[in-house]
Amino acid sequence: MEPFRYHVFVCDQQKPEGAPGCRARGSAKVIETLTREINARGLEDEVQVTACGSLGLCLWGPNLIVYPDGIWYAGVTPEDVPEIVQSHFENDAPVERLVRTDEAEVRAEILANRERRVAAMRARDAAGALPDEWNDRIRGFQESRVILTALELDLFTALGDGARPAEAAARTGTDARAVEMLLNTLAAAGLIHKQDGVFRNGPVAARYFAADSADNARPALMHTAHLWERWSTLTDCVRRGTSVTSRDMAARGEEWTQAFIAAMHRNASERAGTVVRAVGAGEVRRMLDVGGGSGAYSIAFAQANPALAADILDLATVAPISQSHIGRAGVADRVRVRAGDLRSGKLGEGYDLVFVSAICHMLDEAENRDLLRRCREALAPGGRVVIQDFILEPCKTAPKSAALFALNMLVGTRAGSTYSEPEYAAWLEDAGFRDIRRVRLPGPAGLMMATRP
8 A cells, every 4th residue: 555655754763862863963854854845845745754763774864765665865964855855756766875775785784783772772781770761751850940940031032033141141130151051951952053152042942932922832831830849849748748838829929820820821722622612602601610710711612602601700819810811802791700719608500501620630529529519509400510620540540641730739739639530420429410421632631521400
């Protein structure tokens, strides 16, 4: 079977630093250039590009193979790509100067590389060396911290159209020597580029981390920076069984609240369309959004049904942020914000839908049972409650994102956690709900739905 005229496999295997390989020789740039050139020439439906593991010619990379011809290219640079696309893919004429033609020699090199790799693995294993995968995971916080510090300093914005370390230091109020070390590391990670002592943002940094970009994610990512302090206390939290830094959201200050709601808004805006389609908005006239934050979900439901009116219940410190998003969305006549504490008191009555997103993980079992009981009381007969949250499998070891988030609640809350489908089902049944079901969605969170009889 040959579904494409040409199928190109490009080695992009990541190896330890210092080891020869295609990634170290620039295969990522070759793949990027190859994809761009193929699309520019209108060949995307004829030529399929697939990144793959080692092709065995590590000293000669970047390497690629073109099928069905079985042509092996070696030492390909981004500058070679247009010639390959034009000559080989458009005119069926391989670029001979880059082709490996001696089959016996290629086979011998591949087998020799394999033997060296196996011998090295055996030697490391005999020495009791920690596998690279786990060593990288254990030290992974270092690169994360580099990026978070750059975000905290707003360093990517400070680079502007390009800056030397002294200029970046002056703009960020930092030490020139230290900021140069930070910039060099960011360049090594591929986020920025360095040329003749001048640092400039790469495509990812320019699009997502600089203030003048429409897709600037820094305000939301500052919440991740704030998580750093809490996660550094994990050992003490495991010893004590609860957070050692926990404060009520209202007491965490405006900067923390702004970053937290920005992060929640970014996540919610990306998922809102999928959630609305899964839940359905057509029959909903009155909706309560419990702890609705920025209002992203209420806005999405209101936009999906012009007859729908939504109430958002959240803290007084959050309400101004919610109202600003609602105003910009043009639904202020149908989406209102009500200040209150979801942990106690009556939630209202007569709603067709009560939506509880990213709330249950902040609460303990007793608080969740109480909240769901009050959700039932707020619904009209036949109304639905929809919980969106991390939902663990019964074993509680999967999905990994939900297991990790349980620890996020350990370090950040008094008694929050993530909960399993059977737990949610039991709480909903005990609260008087029926027709309980789980809806799996793409991404880390899912839905639990139930109906008030």
